[in-house]
Amino acid sequence: MADPALFEFLHTEMVAELWAHHSDPGPGGQKMSLCVLEGMGFRVGQALGERLPQETLAFREELDILKFLCKDLWVAVFQKQMDSLRTNHQGTYVLQDNSFPLLIRMASGLQYLEEAPKFLAFTCGLLRGALCILGIKSLVTASVASLPTCKFQVVIQKT
């Protein structure tokens, strides 16, 4: 099916475009681009967080929402489920994907490790947006130890 490829190509172009027009090649400019990508992902996450759970019953607790992210959201966007979800039951969740579709075409191992973070920014925003619309304020960061495995860490902000 061609649909996942369309999103992957669009995403690759988004990252390339934001990195191409670097007037400030230092770390400041890079942060801006990462913020823009994350912001885009955030808005998309909000829309998805509204549309996807439409038919499901109300979520009862935080863990249900995280499970929804790992199953329904991931399947809708990447056609596969998240491989593992771990929590310390105190507001921190680690979502691990062993073959992240946006990284799988790049390399398999340690090559391009420094380039990987910019391909994860949009997805971090996606998770944060979906959580925000479902009522959870959070901070989402991503880390890559070796492509294409990546981990998304979600820290719930307690108000």
Place this chain on the structure above:
Amino acid sequence: MAVCVAVIAKENYPLYIRSIPTENELKFHYMVHTSLDVVDEKISAMGKALVDQRELYLGLLYPTEDYKVYGYVTNSKVKFVMVVDSSNTALRDNEIRSMFRKLHNSYTDVMCNPFYNPGDHIQSRAFDSMVTSMMIQVC
């Protein structure tokens, strides 16, 4: 046929409120405002009861002598409140449910609109026309 339809954000301010007999608008605004308490009660009651099924449709919130107020809450804690004329006894539960489902679908479309910022007042004409189709024809 509804007499007043309101969409209330998670933080309990109205995103969209429209009523048909436009003279007495303030009365409907007040009714919707008081119904928010009942909605909150129902949501917290559902949370406490160890029920497996947690429905989005809240049902009849409270009846007054002229009107009945129905509620619906989405997973994103956005509430829909609908005020219906009491004299219209032909309206059954299923019809109210289907009206709320249409509202939910239109609201989701509004959310997915890139020109809409979540939290703003809903100004979409498509949403307006869908609500008009649900409202009573007063002539």
